Amino acid sequence: MTIQTRLVDYESGGHTFEGMLAWDATAAGLRPGVLVAHTIAGRSAHEEGRAKRLAEMGYVGFAMDVYGKGTQSTDLDRNRAMMDALRDDRPELQRRLLAGLACLRQQPEVDGASTAAIGFCVGGLSVLDIARTGADVAGVVSLHGIVVPPGNTVDNRVNAKVLALHGWEDPLATPEEVVGLAAELTSMGADWQIHAYGNTTHAFTNPAADDWDGGKKYDADADRRSWAATENFLSELFGS
Amino acid sequence: MTIQTRLVDYESGGHTFEGMLAWDATAAGLRPGVLVAHTIAGRSAHEEGRAKRLAEMGYVGFAMDVYGKGTQSTDLDRNRAMMDALRDDRPELQRRLLAGLACLRQQPEVDGASTAAIGFCVGGLSVLDIARTGADVAGVVSLHGIVVPPGNTVDNRVNAKVLALHGWEDPLATPEEVVGLAAELTSMGADWQIHAYGNTTHAFTNPAADDWDGGKKYDADADRRSWAATENFLSELFGS
Numbered sequence: 339m340t341i342q343t344r345l346v347d348y349e350s351g352g353h354t355f356e357g358m359l360a361w362d363a364t365a366a367g368l369r370p371g372v373l374v375a376h377t378i379a380g381r382s383a384h385e386e387g388r389a390k391r392l393a394e395m396g397y398v399g400f401a402m403d404v405y406g407k408g409t410q411s412t413d414l415d416r417n418r419a420m421m422d423a424l425r426d427d428r429p430e431l432q433r434r435l436l437a438g439l440a441c442l443r444q445q446p447e448v449d450g451a452s453t454a455a456i457g458f459c460v461g462g463l464s465v466l467d468i469a470r471t472g473a474d475v476a477g478v479v480s481l482h483g484i485v486v487p488p489g490n491t492v493d494n495r496v497n498a499k500v501l502a503l504h505g506w507e508d509p510l511a512t513p514e515e516v517v518g519l520a521a522e523l524t525s526m527g528a529d530w531q532i533h534a535y536g537n538t539t540h541a542f543t544n545p546a547a548d549d550w551d552g553g554k555k556y557d558a559d560a561d562r563r564s565w566a567a568t569e570n571f572l573s574e575l576f577g578s
Numbered sequence: 579m580t581i582q583t584r585l586v587d588y589e590s591g592g593h594t595f596e597g598m599l600a601w602d603a604t605a606a607g608l609r610p611g612v613l614v615a616h617t618i619a620g621r622s623a624h625e626e627g628r629a630k631r632l633a634e635m636g637y638v639g640f641a642m643d644v645y646g647k648g649t650q651s652t653d654l655d656r657n658r659a660m661m662d663a664l665r666d667d668r669p670e671l672q673r674r675l676l677a678g679l680a681c682l683r684q685q686p687e688v689d690g691a692s693t694a695a696i697g698f699c700v701g702g703l704s705v706l707d708i709a710r711t712g713a714d715v716a717g718v719v720s721l722h723g724i725v726v727p728p729g730n731t732v733d734n735r736v737n738a739k740v741l742a743l744h745g746w747e748d749p750l751a752t753p754e755e756v757v758g759l760a761a762e763l764t765s766m767g768a769d770w771q772i773h774a775y776g777n778t779t780h781a782f783t784n785p786a787a788d789d790w791d792g793g794k795k796y797d798a799d800a801d802r803r804s805w806a807a808t809e810n811f812l813s814e815l816f817g818s
Contacts, residue, residue: 536768
């Protein structure tokens with residue numbers, strides 16, 4: 339196995355975005371492609387690391403970007419402001435996400451008919467939004483995702499299988515909101531699963547998170563369990 | 579691998595109970611023991627089949643009994659009445675469950691320091707009650723379990739890791755009750771997980787269940803996913 343990476347540009351609405359593709363250069367043939375949607379901080383080593391892990395699992399990982407080329411985790415205040423704007427304009431967020439998906443599908447290593455998406459924090463919101471658009475992806479995995487519905491997808495049918503991995507003490511997604519997500523996904527015809535982890539906050543996959551009182555703390559158990567659930571889910575999607 | 583079984587009697591409160599032990603006769607050494615707690619119908623081919631599957635996975639499975647020797651699924655009305663009585667006397671149910679656990683620990687194939695319990699329907703309630711007593715078991719898995727708390731365990735600390743696998747449309751465990759279980763387990767200090775499956779009813783592991791309107795229907799996806807989650811969980815507990 340030899341994991342290689344390259345940066346790939348793509349366009350949406352006159353903006354240029356940049357993602358990092360990761361794949362096993364020793365593997366032959368087309369492979370399923372898995373988007374990795376970033377947190378509020380923008381595309382970072384966290385998402386790129388997961389894209390590489392996906393490559394090690396036999397997929398093509400793509401740490402995508404919804405902020406714009408050159409914005410990678412260099413200015414947190416600016417990036418937070420960009421995400422705030424996108425959370426106020428979910429159709430625009432959805433367009434950028436679908437542009438990243440289209441870019442992944444076009445890569446020569448990727449079987450464009452076999453795609454999925456995973457995401458962390460607002461990246462979880464992002465992949466749930468991909469599903470909510472009715473996009474033809476096999477599945478999405480939200481890890482400590484924000485679950486607030488976008489408002490423009492209520493009449494859609496969700497085609498993707500959905501897996502939401504959630505820390506029960508996450509202040510950014512309350513039990514009431516998670517119960518609401520269940521009802522929303524059911525109403526949209528989704529094949530869905532929600533895994534809740536007790537005594538677990540937001541950001542449980544981020545080793546740098548260390549603020550229990552602020553509701554953002556790494557949790558090794560939840561990190562390991564959520565990744566095992568993600569692996570099982572992708573195996574179910576792709577028979578791998 | 580050669581899976582063998584034997585019936586084992588045990589006593590509690592002057593009553594005699596009977597469980598079925600399953601193990602791989604070609605394996606050497608002591609193995610973790612996993613209780614299988616039965617549904618309202620009593621110990622049946624369903625629980626015995628799961629005990630054999632557990633034996634194939636390298637454990638010793640024990641399809642236990644809380645009704646009494648000779649009651650195995652032969653008279654559903656009688657068995658329902660027995661479970662109703664036990665649900666009204668949870669301390670008695672707990673004594674019978676712990677007697678089954680003690681019996682499993684004493685079997686010569688079993689490492690008595692490494693035990694877990696899984697259960698279906700009221701067997702899910704049963705294994706949650708084992709955890710609620712504070713019993714020294716590594717973990718419990720409730721599959722479409724009833725989650726109503728027993729009332730006599732509120733001050734206990736849960737030592738077992740807890741995994742509850744739940745169909746979101748289960749009329750016997752409503753979303754409100756499941757949210758209540760989360761709060762209860764948190765208050766008792768448990769390491770807990772709840773996996774909710776959308777569009778899934780009670781009895782989703784039972785191939786004979788075929789009553790969507792009545793809230794009891796087999797679901798092949800949820801059956802497969804819940805068993806994979808159970809396998810992962812047991813592997814985490816026992817490093818196997």
